[in-house]
Structure formats: structure tokens, C-alpha cells
Amino acid sequence: MxxxxxxxxxxxxxxxxxxxxxxxxxxxxxxxxxxxxxxxxxxxxxxxxxxxxxxxxxxxxxxxxxxxxxxxxxxxxxxxxxxxxxxxxxxxxxxxxxxxxxxxxxxxxxxxxxxxxxxxxxxxxxxxxxxxxxxxxxxxxxxxxxxxxxxxxxxxxxxxxxxxxxxxxxxxxxxxxxxNKEIDGFIVNRILHAATQEAYRLLDAGVASFEDIDTAVEKGLNWPMGPFRLGDFSGLDVTYNARLHMYRVTGDERYKPSPKLEAKVKAGKLGRKTGEGWYRY
Ligand SMILES: NC(=O)c1ccc[n+]([C@@H]2O[C@H](COP(=O)([O-])OP(=O)(O)OC[C@H]3O[C@@H](n4cnc5c(N)ncnc54)[C@H](O)[C@@H]3O)[C@@H](O)[C@H]2O)c1
The missing domain is CATH 3.40.50.720 (NAD(P)-binding Rossmann-like Domain)
Known part of the structure; x- marks a missing residue:
């Protein structure tokens, strides 16, 4: 080969x-x-x-x-x-x-x-x-x-x-x-988007802190990282741009980036790579 x-x-x-x-x-x-x-x-x-x-x-x-x-x-x-x-x-x-x-x-x-x-x-x-x-x-x-x-x-x-x-x-x-068919986000990113979206909805609605949402996902679903920790790891600009892309192509309000996420990105708090995102590094 x-x-x-x-x-x-x-x-x-x-x-x-x-x-x-x-x-x-x-x-x-x-x-x-x-x-x-x-x-x-x-x-x-x-x-x-x-x-x-x-x-x-x-x-x-x-x-x-x-x-x-x-x-x-x-x-x-x-x-x-x-x-x-x-x-x-x-x-x-x-x-x-x-x-x-x-x-x-x-x-x-x-x-x-x-x-x-x-x-x-x-x-x-x-x-x-x-x-x-x-x-x-x-x-x-x-x-x-x-x-x-x-x-x-x-x-x-x-x-x-x-x-x-x-x-x-x-x-x-x-x-x-x-x-077998083309679809935006393929499989993994679609499921990740759905879970991340719900996490932001819970945060925006004041249901729980981002730390507790991460803990719930990590301990209750056995995912290695909750959505906020994962966002910091990949770069919050990556999460933000991916959501914005999905929002623009689908027009679906579910994908609209959370104002709290947008504020982090505008403040340059992009996660591990900048020393601070949801958590401090
Ligand atoms: N980074 C990720 O997490 C990730 C995950 C899955 C898929 N992807 C996809 O993989 C692709 C690459 O992403 P990346 O993160 O490696 O990007 P990157 O910016 O790290 O690398 C892109 C490379 O392409 C080179 N390049 C640009 N124009 C070129 C040309 N005309 N001829 C030859 N080389 C050229 C650049 O010099 C650069 O080295 C993108 O399509 C991205 O969507 C990225």
C-alpha cells in the first residue's frame, strides 16, 4: 500500500x-x-x-x-x-x-x-x-x-x-x-453537539453550575470528560465555530451558540491553550 x-x-x-x-x-x-x-x-x-x-x-x-x-x-x-x-x-x-x-x-x-x-x-x-x-x-x-x-x-x-x-x-x-449518507456533523459531532447543547441549556437556565454538569456527566454517564472540560480541552473557539456552522446550515435554533460560550470566546478565554476557559490552567 x-x-x-x-x-x-x-x-x-x-x-x-x-x-x-x-x-x-x-x-x-x-x-x-x-x-x-x-x-x-x-x-x-x-x-x-x-x-x-x-x-x-x-x-x-x-x-x-x-x-x-x-x-x-x-x-x-x-x-x-x-x-x-x-x-x-x-x-x-x-x-x-x-x-x-x-x-x-x-x-x-x-x-x-x-x-x-x-x-x-x-x-x-x-x-x-x-x-x-x-x-x-x-x-x-x-x-x-x-x-x-x-x-x-x-x-x-x-x-x-x-x-x-x-x-x-x-x-x-x-x-x-x-x-451511508452525507449528513452535517457525521455521527460523533452530531451526538456531541446534542449533548453539549443540553449542557449549555442547563447552564443558561441556571439549573446547575458548569462544574456540577461536568461532574454529573463524568460520574453518571462515565464519559471521561464533561462537555465544559472537553470544550476547554479542544478550544472553546472550536466549539463555538462548530455550533455557529451547524446553526447557519440548519437554521435550527438548537444549535445557536450559548451567550455564555460566546462571551468566553469574545474575552479570549479559549480553554487550556490560553490558560483559562471554563476552568483555570
Ligand atoms: N483539528 C481537528 O481536530 C480536526 C479533526 C478532524 C478533521 N479535521 C479536518 O482536517 C483538515 C485539516 O485540519 P488541521 O487541523 O490539520 O489543519 P491545520 O491548519 O493544522 O493544517 C492544514 C495544513 O494544510 C496545509 N495546506 C494549506 N494549503 C495547502 C495546499 N494548497 N497544498 C498543500 N498543503 C496545504 C497547511 O500548510 C497546513 O499545514 C480540515 O479539513 C479539518 O476540518 C480537523
Missing amino acids: RLTVVGAGSMGAQIAQQAALHGIEVALHDQDEGQLQRARESNQGHLARRVEKGKLSKEEADAAVNRVQLVSDMSEAADRAEFVIEAVFEDLELKRSIFRELDEVAPAGAVLASNSSTMGISKIADVTRRPDRCLNMHFFYPVLVMDLVEIVRGPATSDETVERARDLAREMGRTPVLL
Whole structure:
């Protein structure tokens, strides 16, 4: 299997590394050469910690890092690919232009997958001559830890392409789930949004404090983190923007961001990354 990953940011770097840990040869491309180096350094750091903990030998870690080839030219990165995963910025026109170019440079039989969190493949694949070989493969951050891939087929995706995506996810040591239809938020984010929405409703209505809502969810549902702690962990701007996106696409009042969440974001209290969100760090 030869995999090409386009975009070496938070997601692409770890998608490439996760595949390489399972013996897959990967070409990792980014338009920014500095980002390619940062991706490698970050992956080396993650694997070095596994070596320290005795979970991986030094030789295995070095081999896995070296199995990810850094390629600054996209056509060189993709010209022998069997499978391509795109993980560039969440910008529709950018993704369409990348797919247009990949369709030119990648072998005709290669599958083109997008890791987009919000854009169904039908919005992108029509720029290619192979919409049957396009689909979404939605990994979760951090990819080196999170054992799930949502595979979403578009109206034109073939059964064979779905099977190839499932096989790749399993080969990478990840568990695939299949969505037979495109839907905003896929499965996980829809359920997360529903739970988060209810948590904010309880907070806004003065029913309980955010600490007690988190405690209730953590102890009563056995979730590792309540919605407010999870929001701080992922970044409250991420929660806010995701809710705003869902509100705009669906027009559904349930998704309208809570005024308390909006106030946190406007005050720059975004969670762990800024030292304060719902909690102080
Ligand atoms: N961060 C998350 O938690 C998460 C989770 C699941 C899915 N996603 C999705 O994954 C994708 C990437 O997200 P991210 O968080 O890794 O973003 P990021 O900003 O960390 O990385 C994006 C990378 O794309 C590169 N890029 C931009 N334009 C390019 C081009 N023309 N050619 C090559 N490379 C280019 C950038 O240089 C950057 O390194 C998005 O579609 C996002 O919705 C993100």
C-alpha cells in the first residue's frame, strides 16, 4: 500500500505517522516546507515518548518516522499513490482545487479521500473524473490516540471505494464506521453537539453550575470528560465555530451558540491553550 497525505498540519502529520506505524509507505506533502519539518519533529517527539514508556523499540520508532517521506512537490507526492488523504485547511475552494490537481497527478485507480469535518465529498468530488473513487475519511484528533474513522460515502461513491477505505483504516490500526449518507456533523459531532447543547441549556437556565454538569456527566454517564472540560480541552473557539456552522446550515435554533460560550470566546478565554476557559490552567 502506498499512501499520500496532503497537508501536514495537526491532522495530516499524525494520519501519515499512524499509517507508517503500521508498515504503510507514506508520502506526506505540504505547500509549506517548514510545516513538513515541524510535522516530522512532532511525530518524532510522540514516538520517543512511546519508546521511553517501553511501548515501542527505538528501531521501530525510527523506521516508522522514516517510512513517512516528506515531499514538497504535490505531483511527486501523488504520482504513485494508491490512496490519497487530503487534510488541508477547512476551505471548500482550496479543497476543490487540491482535488482537481490530484485528479490530474494521481494514478487513475487511486482513491481520493477528504478528512474534512464539515464538507461532504459531493461538494468536492465533482471537480474530478472519478467521483466513484472519492469519499470522506474523518479521523479524530489526536490521530495517534483516537481509534475511530468515520467513512462517509457520497452519492457517487462506489462499494469498492468504501471497502478500500475500510481496509485502509483497519490496516492503520483504526476502527472504521460507515455513514451511508452525507449528513452535517457525521455521527460523533452530531451526538456531541446534542449533548453539549443540553449542557449549555442547563447552564443558561441556571439549573446547575458548569462544574456540577461536568461532574454529573463524568460520574453518571462515565464519559471521561464533561462537555465544559472537553470544550476547554479542544478550544472553546472550536466549539463555538462548530455550533455557529451547524446553526447557519440548519437554521435550527438548537444549535445557536450559548451567550455564555460566546462571551468566553469574545474575552479570549479559549480553554487550556490560553490558560483559562471554563476552568483555570
Ligand atoms: N483539528 C481537528 O481536530 C480536526 C479533526 C478532524 C478533521 N479535521 C479536518 O482536517 C483538515 C485539516 O485540519 P488541521 O487541523 O490539520 O489543519 P491545520 O491548519 O493544522 O493544517 C492544514 C495544513 O494544510 C496545509 N495546506 C494549506 N494549503 C495547502 C495546499 N494548497 N497544498 C498543500 N498543503 C496545504 C497547511 O500548510 C497546513 O499545514 C480540515 O479539513 C479539518 O476540518 C480537523
